[in-house]
Amino acid sequence: MFTQNTQLDIMRDSRVALSKIHEDQGKKVDLLEEAQRIQGQKDMGKGFYKPYDQISFESKIRVDMMYYDQLFQKLDEAIHPKIEGIMSALFTNVRQIYEFVNIQPEIYGKGINESIIDDSLEKAQRKLSKCIYETLDRYFYKLNEEQRREKYYDVSKELIANLIQEGMEPDTAVKFGIKTSVLENVLRGISFPFGAWSRVEYLSENIDYGRVFDQDKLVGLVESFEKKIHNLAKIIATCV
């Protein structure tokens, strides 16, 4: 299917690559030089992220809200007005973090992007519930009892202790605590998918970033976000 010119181009490129390989094979490598060369190539993903833009954020929030609609399905309707306030504060917080680290907002879920907004409600719901189910499977259902405790017991210890003090049965308290931790992971993922969260965490701790930027403010925003999703996870955990 290639034209003659394309074939010639490919042959020429292959010849150049082969001669470079032969050339490199015959060359003696100075370890220090090689180390410097690799160091020079290392860029820590400097060009990986795109800058923040409001349009992407708006699309992201629309998709995030669709995720939350799925999670709130079984929630008592009386709680809904209360949730709206929390959600609004959460979205503001998420925007502030994306703006702060200046990266393009990302949408959670494999194969899910802003085009889901144009899908029929039924189709969109199907895609999102599949995605939520896969996440829960990865974080929870796939693990056996021991793995679950190992992964989540430490992080939910404080909540479990409080619940027991308040009179809850220890077994129920442990289950609820673990469920809350799992949901926290899900909610964090929805707001900040892996790439975005890695960036936020990296900049929250990076020394060079802190020398020039208001890192304390970023850490404050992240802590406030964590608190909000913890509270939200507790509410959702009561009904799932």
Place this chain on the structure above:
Amino acid sequence: MSEIVKQYRELQQIFHADARVERQVYQELSRFVSTAFSQSMASDEGYCFKFTLPMAGVLKLYKIIGIDQKDVYNAYKKDWGTGAMSNAMHSDPYYQILLLIIYYGLLEKKEHLHKNAMMCCLMKVWNGRKVRYIKYCDKKIMAYVVTHMVTRKHSVSKYDSPISLLHDYHVPRLTKKYGPEIKRNPIKLKRLFEQMYSRINQIFMFNPRRNMVTGKNEAQGGLLPLYMKAHKEGMSISSPSVKMGDEEPGFDQYSTVHIRDKITNKVTDYITMNPNPSYPNTLIKSYNQQFKVKEVTIKAILKSIHSNKYSELIYDLISVILSRTNVSDQIDICRADYGATVKKVIISSKNNPDTRKIQQLSNILLKKVFDDDLKDMDGKPLTKVYDKYSEVTRIQIRNVLVYGLIYNMRKIICRGKSGV
């Protein structure tokens, strides 16, 4: 069974029986698209560009494949209904053969076929819509519309020519959205075809509303109303002061260049010969809120640029900023909306030679400032720190520099002038 599917089966048999036929169809389609690309590259019409359509070439595909034009027409007629076929577009043999190839390409996963065929369809739709809405298109007015009037959300602001808009934006999106549906149900081919039309139509006009005075429907968005507005207000871009060409520059262009030189010299001198600048605290705080850089670092960066050693870089930066913001008179800088212009054409704009130049110069200047002048809160030098930052982090620091230069520019040029 759908008649279009029967036609597809026939096409499949022909292509499978003789691979040379498929190859020839592919070569023809690639030739049409690459010719369109070469013509687009040679043209300076921008969004006024009209494709030279491969009408004869596309119709010749019936002959190359060995398929009857009438049979294909009847297949569409049976599947889409007589009503649809009364429409000139639906009954056009040009589109019909291409749509059949698109269908074949999607089913057989032959991307090179369906994408090129779709491109040929979109080229014809583009021509039709352009001529319908802006028959006599002035490239200078259109350039003004695309550069200054369309919002960032509009697709034309992201692509420099209709061909890249069709090829890089519409073809992938349409394929992604309708490809899977078509594979399941060939009737959806009609939907794809109609979407090609609607999406191109939307570029020119959308959201029509009835004008209560004239009683006519008028578009609220798209290139058409903006073009008409620019035309009415006499707005256009010829920008000869930044354009390199064979034509002799006229008086106006010399005048613009002269004024810019004067502003550039004055601002560069003011910045580099004033080693003890004062910036209001409110300004520093507002930069801190916007760009998240520590107040102390903002102060240090803005103080550092007041040095004679950076005069050449500052001169170049101011010169490109003036060119990019299209300043032709001192009063342009002092206008209340100059800040918004800077935000639109420098801060938010990425892919054009002027903004790339601003980024390069700012990077060089900031690297020097970081390496030579800056220290952190503990008094440790920030040497080589700028190199470690990612591009998105550098943007925030560059914005501090650009806004700082513009603050100085307005401070010295607009002193005593109204409109600031």
